[in-house]
Amino acid sequence: MSFREPHDLHKRRWSRNLGLGLVLGIFVALVFGLTLVKVSQNPIQLPNTATQEGGN
Amino acid sequence: MTDASIQTRTDSGDAQFGDYVALLKPRVMSLVVFTAAVGLLAAPGSVHPFIAFFAVLCIAIGGGASGALNMWYDADIDLIMKRTQGRPIPSGRVTREEALAVGLTLSGFSVVMLGLASNWVAAGLLAFTIFFYAVIYTMWLKRWTPQNIVIGGAAGAFPPMIGWAAVTGDIALESVLMFGLTFLWTPPHFWALALFMKSDYKDAGVPMLTVTHGRKTTRRHVFAYTFPLAVLAIGLAFTSVGGPIYLTVAVILNALFVKGGWDILRRDEPTSEADGYKVEKRYFAFSLLYLFLHFGAILAEAALRPWGLGGW
CATH class of the missing domain: 1.10.357.140 (UbiA prenyltransferase)
Structure with missing residues (x-):
């Protein structure tokens, strides 16, 4: 199946796909950025393994 | 396919x-x-x-x-x-x-x-x-x-x-008053729109005040709302988000908003029809500026606060 000239339908579909792709890309970047900020604000507290081992 | x-x-x-x-x-x-x-x-x-x-x-x-x-x-x-x-x-x-x-x-x-x-x-x-x-x-x-x-x-x-x-x-007093500012601003803003969007709401069967109570009543309502709005808008100046800049902006804008409401109240339909609802359209446009400048003034007070300039 081939179309020599892009039908208007394909232009609109391309616009939709491109827009959705950009939105998803931005969403991933935002969640990544949010994760970095949250982790830097509240550093993960690792359990003090040395004390635990000493106690055992 | x-x-x-x-x-x-x-x-x-x-x-x-x-x-x-x-x-x-x-x-x-x-x-x-x-x-x-x-x-x-x-x-x-x-x-x-x-x-x-x-x-x-x-x-x-x-x-x-x-x-x-x-x-x-x-x-x-x-x-x-x-x-x-x-x-x-x-x-x-x-x-x-x-x-x-x-x-x-x-x-x-x-x-x-x-x-x-x-x-x-x-x-x-x-x-x-x-x-x-x-x-x-x-x-x-x-x-x-x-x-x-x-x-x-x-x-x-x-x-x-x-x-x-x-x-x-x-939730604090300041945030409730900011809510109140937009809440009391909305009716005169939309009723001014309803006055010049003549038959739209009637055709659609939406019971806007212009359709159910007539245009004269709508004009009275627009004017009436400008007073509690002015009290609340100026009152916001004396909270922690207000200051001299906001107070000045609020007093000027509310005086103009009350005056605009009075101008709308005084007009009748033949006069408005004759000039294509010029005053109502101008009031609607001004209402957008009114809200923008009030919040802009709050923003200015907040932006200047770190330099000891904003607020009281």
């Missing part, structure tokens, strides 16, 4: 990406973004700039989602009113089912992401705002009572309160 089937689908409305963006009412979103950002920046305390940006984005998307739900439910009257005939659903570019899916998905997404990014008080307020606009206003009040715009105006008034809560995790 054949060429014929493609043609059929084109006729049924294959939307561009921009049509889905239009579902979110971008112009209303701009007001939501601005007032939410002011509420956030005026709040005591601070948040990381990225979280502040993310919170405002979530509030904007939540506001947009409620706009999509509004368009889904109101597709029948949007088709009748000239002002709304070009919207994506009445023009056939987007189906009602698509609008509902976009509205529900973005509602859930914005509330959950705001809760995760800031706090659940802000997220709860956003969820209530979406529910209020989509269910209380759109599905219930709009087609039932001429007070639709009075009570429904609450939905558009919540964003500064949500922005404030995103920082403090709480």
